[in-house]
Amino acid sequence: MGNLSSAQAAGYDSLSDRDARSVLTVANTILQQLGGNRFKIMTGAKDFIGDETSLMFRIPRAKDGINKVRVTLDLAIDLYSVEFMRVNFKKYTFETVHTSNQVYFDDLERVFTEHTGLYTRL
Structure with missing residues (x-):
């Protein structure tokens, strides 16, 4: 189905399935707006982690060494901020390469x- 389905993925171990789905509603919506399964296949995105207002995932090393992306919904204005990061898992270093603020849902793929050089569709 392509949706995040585990409360554990969001850091919740003891929530009921219903509670987990409601916590991950925004994360699932973000994934669908990026292209759902097509997005996963085209970009190689994996290790999805969602919470009440955001979705974070890993991508293969992209332009400028970007390998992690976080998309966060600003509930007050109903727009997204997209943070492109470079994470070195061996040295435990983390660097934000670029942040795009006030992004409309239909501009997420663009x-x-x-910023990554990875295409989300053919």
Whole structure:
């Protein structure tokens, strides 16, 4: 189905399935707006982690060494901020390469491709 389905993925171990789905509603919506399964296949995105307002995932090393992306919904204005990061898992270093603020849902794919060089569709 392509949706996040585990409360554990969101850091919750003891929530009921219903509670987990409600916690992950925004994360699932973000994934669908990025392209769902097509997005996963085209970009190689994996290790999805969602919470009440965001979705974070890993991508293969992209432009500027970007390998992690976080998309966060600003509930007050109903727009997204997209943070492109470079994480070195061996040295435990973390660096934000670029942040795009006030992104409309229909611009998510374009912003992602612009900053990573990875296409989300053929």
